[in-house]
Amino acid sequence: MRYGMAIDLDRCIRCRTCYVICKVMHDIPNQFEAGKKYTRLRFIEPEIGTYPNVHRHFLPIHCMQCDNPACVAVCPSNALTIDDNNLIRFDRTKCIGCGACVEACPYNARYLNEEKGIADGCDFCADRVAEGKQPWCVERCIGNAIVFGDLDDPDSEVSKTIRNTQGEPLSPEFGTKPKIFYGNMNGLSKISGLGAMKHG
């Protein structure tokens, strides 16, 4: 069992529902109350080309739940481990707030909550998955663009979606073996380092 995701970029309609549902349901502090920008999910909008031949793409970036995770490798306190379903488990009680995982992640997927003194990041809604439910973003995505399931099962929805949409990992050159596959990338996979892109 290897849990992973497929995100079909032709079905992502850029509505931001995934961002908001994640913040609300995981009680991630609001920017205007905490004074900090905390999020488990971020967006990149690469603008390719020059006027007028320009395209603007849109990719949601979660924790990639990598099979060769940089965050697990650098955690000094064993707060980050890999479980039997190949999901990265985070034990808050062991986190010492050093920020090494935040620095190490090439996808900039983790953040340090300065008030709590511990790190945080998307865990594919591990508690919900344990109860047989979908991650919040998957359940609430209006376009049904995000599919979650067992990558080891060739008949699972996620495996079929990856095949049908020519799903590819984002920035495989980082070497972490990410388990989110983006469908209909239309050449974006050729852009080196895209997974690390930041705005602002």
Added chain:
Amino acid sequence: MDEDLKVSRRQFMKISGVVAGGAMTASGCLRLSNLTTSEKGRETERGEWKHTACAMCLMCPMQAKVKKGKIVDVKGEGILPWDGKICAKAYGGIWGRVYAPDRILHPLKRVGKRGEGKFVRCSWEEVINAVANKIKKYREEGNPEAFETWWGCPVQTDNMYFLHYFARITGTGISYMHGQICFGDHSAEKAVSFGSNHMGPLMTGCADYMNTKYAVIAAQNFPGTVFAPGTAFGSAAFYQLFLKARENGFQYTTVDPKLGDSAAMADDWLPIKPGSDGAFAMAVANILIKEKLYDEDFLLNFTNAPQLIRADNLAAVKDEKNRYLTWNIKTQSAVPMGAAGEATDITLGNGESFSVDGVACKTALQLFAEEAAKFPADQAAKICNIPYSGDRIEQIAFRLGNNKPAVLFYPGFTTGRYSNWFQVLRAYSTVNMLLGNFEKPGGWYFPKHGFSGGTGWPEPPEVPEYPNPGLKVVPAPWGNKMSITSRDKAPCYSSPREFHPATQALPWEHFGDMKKGKLKALFSTAENSAITQVDTALVYECIDKLELIIVGEQVPKEFVELADYVIPEASYVERNHLYSFTALAQDGQEHAMALMRSAAIPAVGESKPVSWFLTEVGKKLGLGPYFANLDLQYGWWDRILKKANVPVDSRHIVKNGPYVESFALNYDMRIKPIDTRSGRFEMYSNDLSEECYNNSKSRWHQSVYVHPIPLNIPIAGPKADDEFYLVSGKASWHQKNATQNNRVLMEDGIEGGCPYTPLYLNSDRAGKLGLKEGDEVEIQCVGPTKAEDPCVDDDSVLGYKQTLRIHLTEALQPDTAWTHFAAGHRSKLMLKKVTEGVLHSAFVPLSIEPYAGGCGKNYSIVKLTKKEG
């Protein structure tokens, strides 16, 4: 100019100066909420799902999970087209508005000067008395209309029908309906071109998208910012239709100065110079006509293309019985133009002229063709500053012509962006007539089913006979009724009509009356109309003259700052309201539905529905019998439901969710009579000719703005290398006023690559001015001036300046400086981030668009200077 006006304008400018860069602290009285945003969706397993509706863009039916009196989750209703989904804005509405830490919980009274934003708590009794005493005074003086109610977006406003009832009974006025800055001239244009029976769905873009092959969508951040009650209701539903349509092969071109955040999904982008859209539409029409790509059968049967018009003065020729005429090719004579669907032996007269009683005539189509011929594709491309040759316009025209009728040519929903916009809309409408894309698979569709039940006004014997029984009431927006003598309606019913009755409101009328002291007090609900109207300097100047300002709101904004009293309004999930409409869904059916916004939670703090507040005022005025026994949460809506023949009542809908009846689509142009003067869709407008263009008594006599055949009218523009059109547009996660200052939706992280507050410039154009990403610039309003554009009525905003940062992009037409709509505010009471954007309305002079009533909402020219240091 008198001292009062000078002082007022200085005060407005001063407010701006004080807050720029200043620290953001709300007055203690406004941070009274003990509901923090940390009380969110934990433990969502228990709790009860309740049926209600969102209000953050339109009114998607929504379910709210309530646990111990608090909303802990929201989701869409299971019915189509929502299929259980709701969008980001819905969550923002709950945790960023209903439970905002700075939610206004108590009635407040101003202390200190107007605009300082300093308040103390007061009682509801005090506010009710203050309002009632004012109205009583005006009633005794014989001028009750000196008090007005201004209301906001219909989906946000508490019982808009009741507000009109209140005005009817008390004699007070009602104006500034949000509609004027939303779709005011668009409703007028669609009524002129297509008649009142067809205007609604066409204005909102109601189409059979499941079968549409190709669409040109202009001036709309499509599909994210969509208003289409005839097809769906709000983004959450429309996104799903859009995706299904894409699976079916739907493709579209976005025509816009900016490649919008959502429109970036388009198959191609045609960048266009602001205000030049008329030339583009005429060029497309020219190609369709020259290449005979029009639907001849549709033109002959359902439009007045074959109508005979005098070539000398553009008046319609009529017979002795005053009937419009066409040319019969068998008898070689003019005959009465038949009703829609009757087209035997008549001709489109393309390329011909005729003589009727010695008068040279041409058909409407021929006259339109001559106008369109002035725009060969290459020339239109130059006028529009399109960065391609005219071939690109030809491709679009051929694509439309070859794929008709499963095509759409849509000018965008929102209202008169420029003074010429009515004619732009007319040109777009005529292109659709050429394509014949009505009531056919893939084209425009008019829902055949719906529940229409009137206003819900109580009638005798439930209430006494209305005062002034002889008072004539006329239709007002959204099925409301208004006094014919009201500020916004009297000019629509003069003889000849000065403005079209289907326009929403006439803001210059109430500005004028405020200046003259005829409008002295106002209550504003559900709208931040201090800054949502154009020409902010004029608005502030006028508002400052008022004796009393009451503002109803949930969260602090500019208008709250200006208020004498602030009342805490129950939010959209704390009260009941009925909506009915018909949605086309992804199953290819039309779904007529009646849904209830309902009180999922008790009203927070001391907040109350606005309808309760005005009921109390009504009772205080001694009009108890009209107000005391009204059941505003259920009874009002039951009256409407009963009249609409809905078999369930409002309590049933609140308990069980929307009432829906579903039907297969029925394409048939003959079902609804066309309510124009000719009984046909009009490319030549008989209304414009007879009321305005050829009417010597009309204010608009011989004005190009009311030319009966569509034409392109150039607008004023930038004149120097450092001047730009200032244009605002929407983002899919920020729809309107209601989504502003919403801490859930305003986070930096939600923006992706579309930062909310900077001024956007084309990278190359910025480079030529020596500007880099993130540089600080000052923009100053330099136009349009009265001298440059005859439609400009007030240009108080000339000279207004603001400093802000820029963001460079390739996805923007170079004549344009672009800002997110409502990205900038000046209120000390709001999040600091929102004060970093452009206060757009403060840069827009007030224009009066002849007859249609648009106010030049996007029409602004600015000078840009780099700030050193």
